[in-house]
Amino acid sequence: TQLLEQSPQFLSIQEGENLTVYCNSSSVFSSLQWYRQEPGEGPVLLVTVVTGGEVKKLKRLTFQFGDARKDSSLHITAAQPGDTGLYLCAGEGYKLSFGAGTTVTVRA
């Protein structure tokens, strides 16, 4: 059983559409991190959120940390093929725990 549950597991959308990926847990975290991983590469950090209710925007990506610090979401506006990849959330408690990931495919 994963400490962090990500949904959906797979997501395939057309270029220009919006998408949201969720990361949920029953545990409270001191920080929540999002990584993106491309095939054959290691995960790369996208953002870290540390305050309950915090919202961070990076160009077309919006990250939100839940008020209770147990969940997070990643929203991508007007997705592009370059957004294709595996999106991983990670919660920091006494150690860093990863979700299983959401595989996002953006079709041109």
Add this chain to the structure above:
Amino acid sequence: NAGVTQTPKFRVLKTGQSMTLLCAQDMNHEYMYWYRQDPGMGLRLIHYSVGEGTTAKGEVPDGYNVSRLKKQNFLLGLESAAPSQTSVYFCASSWTVSGANVLTFGAGSRLTVL
């Protein structure tokens, strides 16, 4: 800056053989980690190190050993490989962002045990 470098990138072993995965980082990070990544299971921590000369077990340490003789290097060993150890292995080092411990990963080492 090379960041985190892992070698080899690919390796095929027979059951019972031994091997060592090498990880080097040039960022002067204290903390280093070894993870394995399997489909549908995310990244699971094998072993980690909080500094030169110290190592500790993660959540799936059985069948693996590690050493951190130098700050920049973290080695992962398999003494007697088993098919269940077929996986992609990632080394990482960590730094602090806004008080959070975040990771820089290597490109991975894909191991197949026949």
